[in-house]
Amino acid sequence: MHRALRIAEIIDQISWHTDRGSLPGLALTCRTFEGPALDALWRNLPSLQPLVNCIPTHLWGFSLQGELILLRPIDTKTWATYHNYASRVHSITQSGDPSPIIEHLRILMLSYPYPSSTMFPNLRSLAWNANQTPLIIEFLRMAFVPSLVSLDLRITSISPALMSILSTIGTACPNLTSFRPQVDDPTLNREIAPFLTQAICQLHHLSSLTVCELEDPGMVHVTQLQSLKTLWLYIGPSFLRRTGLPPQSLGLEHLELLGLQAIRLNHMTDFLRCLRTVRSKHITVVFSSNVFGQQSDSMSGFCAMLLERCDNDTLEAITLCEQFYNTFHNVYAQPGDFGPLRLLRNLTHFDVEAACTISISDDELSELVKAWPKLKIFRLSCYRDPASTVLPTFHGLIHVLRLCPELVSLSLVIDTTQLDGINVKSPGNGIRSHGLRELVLGNSLISSPLDVALVLSSLFPDLPEVNLAHWIGGPLDALSDKPRAMEQWKLVNRLLGGFRIVRTRCLGR
Numbered sequence: 001m002h003r004a005l006r007i008a009e010i011i012d013q014i015s016w017h018t019d020r021g022s023l024p025g026l027a028l029t030c031r032t033f034e035g036p037a038l039d040a041l042w043r044n045l046p047s048l049q050p051l052v053n054c055i056p057t058h059l060w061g062f063s064l065q066g067e068l069i070l071l072r073p074i075d076t077k078t079w080a081t082y083h084n085y086a087s088r089v090h091s092i093t094q095s096g097d098p099s100p101i102i103e104h105l106r107i108l109m110l111s112y113p114y115p116s117s118t119m120f121p122n123l124r125s126l127a128w129n130a131n132q133t134p135l136i137i138e139f140l141r142m143a144f145v146p147s148l149v150s151l152d153l154r155i156t157s158i159s160p161a162l163m164s165i166l167s168t169i170g171t172a173c174p175n176l177t178s179f180r181p182q183v184d185d186p187t188l189n190r191e192i193a194p195f196l197t198q199a200i201c202q203l204h205h206l207s208s209l210t211v212c213e214l215e216d217p218g219m220v221h222v223t224q225l226q227s228l229k230t231l232w233l234y235i236g237p238s239f240l241r242r243t244g245l246p247p248q249s250l251g252l253e254h255l256e257l258l259g260l261q262a263i264r265l266n267h268m269t270d271f272l273r274c275l276r277t278v279r280s281k282h283i284t285v286v287f288s289s290n291v292f293g294q295q296s297d298s299m300s301g302f303c304a305m306l307l308e309r310c311d312n313d314t315l316e317a318i319t320l321c322e323q324f325y326n327t328f329h330n331v332y333a334q335p336g337d338f339g340p341l342r343l344l345r346n347l348t349h350f351d352v353e354a355a356c357t358i359s360i361s362d363d364e365l366s367e368l369v370k371a372w373p374k375l376k377i378f379r380l381s382c383y384r385d386p387a388s389t390v391l392p393t394f395h396g397l398i399h400v401l402r403l404c405p406e407l408v409s410l411s412l413v414i415d416t417t418q419l420d421g422i423n424v425k426s427p428g429n430g431i432r433s434h435g436l437r438e439l440v441l442g443n444s445l446i447s448s449p450l451d452v453a454l455v456l457s458s459l460f461p462d463l464p465e466v467n468l469a470h471w472i473g474g475p476l477d478a479l480s481d482k483p484r485a486m487e488q489w490k491l492v493n494r495l496l497g498g499f500r501i502v503r504t505r506c507l508g509r
Helices: 008-016 020-027 031-043 076-086 099-111 133-143 160-166 186-201 216-224 265-274 298-309 335-343 362-369 394-403 449-459 482-508
Strands: 060-062 068-070 091-094 125-128 150-155 178-183 208-211 230-234 250-261 275-287 317-322 331-333 349-354 356-358 377-379 409-411 438-440
Touching (some): 008 020, 008 031, 020 031, 125 133, 133 150, 133 160, 160 186, 178 186, 186 208, 186 216, 216 250, 265 298, 331 335, 335 362, 362 394, 394 449, 449 482
Parallel strands (some): 091 125, 125 150, 208 230, 230 250, 250 275, 275 317, 317 349, 331 356, 349 377, 377 409, 409 438
Antiparallel strands (some): 060 068
């Protein structure tokens, strides 16, 4: 054997870079590779099926009533084999339908003859993204171990047993740093809240939490966690009516990301109003696009409250989006709605393209962005509503480049047919952006792909192409003029590619 193969780190690297399907063969090669190869094979399980497969098939059978049963008890040798593999498991992710193995799994857990904490002694991460959560209580009881640091649990329905075991998470998994209970049905939030609240109040090392409504003790605990950096909250309609906390008694002081989700934008405005302050680098807001649920002033009210509660020096990124990215039912916004946010001088990320439809002129666009010279991501719009009478032109696009020189991503619907004052071969008086890596123009008005390509090639000499992903399975996929528009924008991209080849060859000479 080569001397290099006596170095454990090299053996480990070979194992980790081996295709998963080849790892069993590698483990059988020699004793040197057996342990590292098995570690790599079992470390991250894509489902629970391999654990069930540890039990020989001849031990399984069916009763006269057709129920799955063990024909013989699992012997010590089989349990030793199981332990040899299960002790190597660090993460389990179940996304597929678990129905074929649910009963096997329940019987396996109930038959385990040793302390529950020894079944998965090294488990670090558990993600259950499938349904039938109430049927895996026995498995969860075994998988909630002190070594667990990340728990992602999809809750499709509830049962007394499930809610009881949820309440034990704080004591069974005291070292959790990431906890994400996903409740499919928001109407269940109120019933689950007391049990999740008890669990969360016992977790003191959380850095990431995604949760539905919590009772008052849970909210107090969350706001006091200095380790918490990412917080996602679902704000139900009854949240503010149920709380008994004094107004502005809570503050979120140490966050990197605050995510809020609610049916109405006003619900999140009211939630921010009840807080004392919010210090977070990034705020993301998700709401429903139901036109009957949003008031005409909901966007302006939210922006005003965001400025009032957030630390202006800390906040760097704002993302607003509609839950299903429905361009046809977006909230209608005016440029003045975002006026309060112009005081956020450190903003580097502003993304509202999936939240609203906006009519904005060149001058209004310039007025908006000139307060944000540090912008790197600016996504204002990707959809032009037929009722919109005001759109920015290439003049507005050039102003954005001049005022925000660090842009790397830009999404903006413009009217490319208005070329008055634009020299298509040399627009912008020499203004160029070499750093832009993504440009989305959505369903911008277009009549001459050649003129558009000439302007874009001059403004963005290093841009590979206009991003057309929004037309392909995205928010613009259902537009009636998609075939014609796609042909025009594809021609723009072909012309950009040709210009880039010519430019490269000329520079090469």
